[in-house]
Amino acid sequence: MEANWTQEQIITFAIPLSNVTGKREGCLMYNYNYTAAAQLGFNEAMSTIPFVNHDDNNTLLSCSSRVYNTSQYESSVVTEWDLTCERRVLYSTTSSIQQMGSIIGSLLFGYLLEAIGRRKAVLFSSVSSIFASFLTIASPNVETYLFFRMIHQALDFGYYMGPIILYNDKD
Incomplete structure (x- = not known):
């Protein structure tokens, strides 16, 4: 199903803010039912987060895939070998x-x-x-x-x- 959400809406809905920096987390996302959220639409999903939440604790998950900014470079060592988050070590x-x-x-x-x-x-x-x-x-x-x-x-x-x-x- 196509949700027709903008990239900014997806990020606002799925990615939590860091308590330390105040910026969006790069490696974590909320444990929501994203299929249900897509059916509801952005505004209704934002107002009914408990409905799309899998549990009551707003559990955070490690991101399963990443989207890299390729505007300057098509690929790099970091993007080819996925040297982000847990592989940053x-x-x-x-x-x-x-x-x-x-x-x-x-x-x-x-x-x-x-x-x-x-x-x-x-x-x-x-x-x-x-x-x-x-x-x-x-x-x-x-x-x-x-x-x-x-x-x-x-x-x-x-x-x-x-x-x-x-x-x-x-x-």
Whole structure:
């Protein structure tokens, strides 16, 4: 059934205001019977909210789908991988993964710089880092991106630390 409500009416009816900011919540919606509300129309639904309410507590639900503003960009990493609401934590996970890559790189290249030689380790790290960067860019999902970002960061450590040691080794 087509409700013929404007976007503003839908948002006003379905999305609660935040007690903290006074703005609409981005990840929550009221637990209403939206089919009954559509049949009533906007004005009548707003005046008879207890009728369309599934329970007496105005329970809030997590939004099941999101609509993104595509006026500036057709798509982005956030829209493609749905990095909003409960998945927003993946922003800070990216920083943690990069630090883990640095730790792995320091352990790996600390050994490789001595074992196979500094010049060979730096060349290996540089060439491998190029491939890892392309794999990172072409990641089909956020989990793959995080994995290749960690590998890339570990390889970056090799071509960052190697030349510093090579330069200091001239003394």
